Amino acid sequence: MRTREGDGAMERDAESKLYEGKAKIVYATGEPGVLRIEFKDDATAFNGAKRATIAGKGELNREISALAFEELEAHGIPTHFLGRLERRSMRVRRLEMIPVEVVVRNVVAGSLAQRLGRPEGEALARPVVEFFLKDDALGDPWINATHAEALGLASAGEMRQAEALALRVDEVLVPWLLERGLRLIDFKLEFGRDAGGALVLGDEVTPDTCRFWDAATGERLDKDRFRRDLGDVTGAYREVLRRLEEARA
């Protein structure tokens, strides 16, 4: 039997936690259809094989993500973002998430360099869009719209919409970041359905999920600093936020 006193607060907390991922925790709120997302300081890479805690990352990522969602909303792209909460959290719309990572690439980097045998840093003649099944046990295998439909994850129409929305996100973020001295190399998005079934951008837009290179020097200002042991991860994330806030002021 559960006790109703003493550990009540803890129990409520435990009950309201809906999901804990590698970099975020999702909580239910008292408000129907509204969730709270807390950005963690934890970092993982290589499907969880490399782990660390990076002090300050959660707070920086919350704010970078908030600014990116505001910019996207201002351009008519529907996102789950509703507003800021205490320093590491944001209010978001509850979505039925599609377990597919949507990757957009403007420049060859990371796994694409190996796979297609092209040099890192080579600009692509057009943005490419890749889909990966979110499945740690399988190592997030690549899929396409036909697999998503065959596996019952999303309709082919939804996948076409996700691809088109992802390319719109790219069109908005590339110039926005370039004005701030950042080159958007590639990024990962996740989409979900709102109560009416419409596709909405969820998850986050941060240096954990995007590759940002300094437009002048090519310096990595993203999670590759952690993946490749380049040092000063927090400093790089702070620099990204500084540029976004500076331009705003």
Add this chain to the structure above:
Amino acid sequence: MRTREGDGAMERDAESKLYEGKAKIVYATGEPGVLRIEFKDDATAFNGAKRATIAGKGELNREISALAFEELEAHGIPTHFLGRLERRSMRVRRLEMIPVEVVVRNVVAGSLAQRLGRPEGEALARPVVEFFLKDDALGDPWINATHAEALGLASAGEMRQAEALALRVDEVLVPWLLERGLRLIDFKLEFGRDAGGALVLGDEVTPDTCRFWDAATGERLDKDRFRRDLGDVTGAYREVLRRLEEARA
């Protein structure tokens, strides 16, 4: 200096050979826009790591492919097939080939089983279509329409057409084969552009490039007999041809 006599026939042969692949040789003919394809007895698997010569395979594959192309043409699907030549060859239209393998899957088998963690033999809720870049050095990496366009291999429109044509091929071949006691598990196609730029099915349709399972017993009647050392490869290919010819008589 080249000699003009003695080895002249050999020289002409060498000059008319346009391309030699793992399972076929392509020759120019005197006729403009027409090629001769010779089906070899050679078999390779695992990106060339496993090799063998399978007596009679070339002849069987030429005829199986000819029958499949005739069936597809009868259903309005444009193919490069023009007619039979001496026992291991066929006349085909010259195409500008797109270096992409188009794989259609009705049932989980081979690499898809590992990649998505599904059991071999599981029927897919809809056919899936996959694209792979033809590049032995890179191990034929997966791509999609956006990569094909970014790499200058084909337009996104051509890739959509290739996907639609591949699904039409599936619609024609599945019932045609099932009436002959064969279950079409998956297959690989290659497309090219004709002189007018229209997409046309090229390459071959054989047990080297398709998985055929006996509809009653599930017995493998295709190249998996070679890949998995199941024995009697020629016998399996001959059985496929026997069923196609029997139904025709």
